[in-house]
Amino acid sequence: MRLGFLFSRGEVPLARDASARFLPWLIAFMVYLAGLALLAAVAMDAVAARWQGDLVGRLTVQVPPPGDPRDSEARQERLDRVVQALLATPAVSEVEVLSRAQTAALLEPWLGEAAAAPELPAPDLVAVTLRSSGADLGDLPQRLAEVVPGTGVDDHQRWLARLFSLAGSIEALAFLVVALVSVAAVATVIFVTRTGLAIHRQVIELLHVMGARDLYVAEQFQGHALRLGLAGGVGGAVAAALTAVGVRWLLRGEQSVLLPGIELGVWQWLLLAVLPLTTGLVAMLTARWTVLRTLAKLP
Structure with missing residues (x-):
């Protein structure tokens, strides 16, 4: 796949469409939700691991x-x-x-x-x-x-199992949110791409008359989608990172056995940093597939 479409404006004036203004904001909001969900999932996984390390295999005896x-x-x-x-x-x-x-x-x-x-x-x-x-x-x-x-014996295993179940439910819910947001993002890119095809149909037909192939037209749309996806992804990821830092600041000093200090490691931040690139690639591939599939059906 050629990479020239990343920097070329192309013959299809997609930058003038309304999607060029609204799609990045929509993607930013979706990436923001997905980023928070992912951070919540990894944070709960870390908390569950800390619970297991601190309480599994231990008892507390209360002597009156x-x-x-x-x-x-x-x-x-x-x-x-x-x-x-x-x-x-x-x-x-x-x-x-x-x-x-x-x-x-x-x-x-x-x-x-x-x-x-x-x-x-x-x-x-x-x-x-x-x-x-x-x-x-x-x-x-x-x-x-x-x-x-x-004298009483407090066995942590019973309620610790319920806490693990709660943590697992929160993680599953977080990944479900990521999946739903991903589906919504793909559907949005498909809708915007099809709208662009309808708006610029005359330009596309002229390109075909001049000998342009469907792949060339697809490159115009996929480059546009990639740029918008990256722009929205960066904005959403930055907003999610700022929110995570703000929540950690609000919870400072509120550490206990039930809520240990929530620390995000390097790989969690790298996961958040990869979100914009992932979003851009998904938008690019979705736009490419949508254009080629739509053009293949045209007479």
């Missing part, structure tokens, strides 16, 4: 405080009994007792400064790492409840 939450000796004695029971469990590989400061930091988003009050009857937390994600805990919850009545 004694009657007097300020009795540090009684609290420590209860914690020691729970830790000994955990270490005696074959499925457990590591046990870490969270300090009062760490527990207060976890409760601070809900309780504010009151989370650090010594009289607060907050349970002591023990982070447990299992030897494998599917380790059999047996009667561990019952044994811990016998050691210290009221």
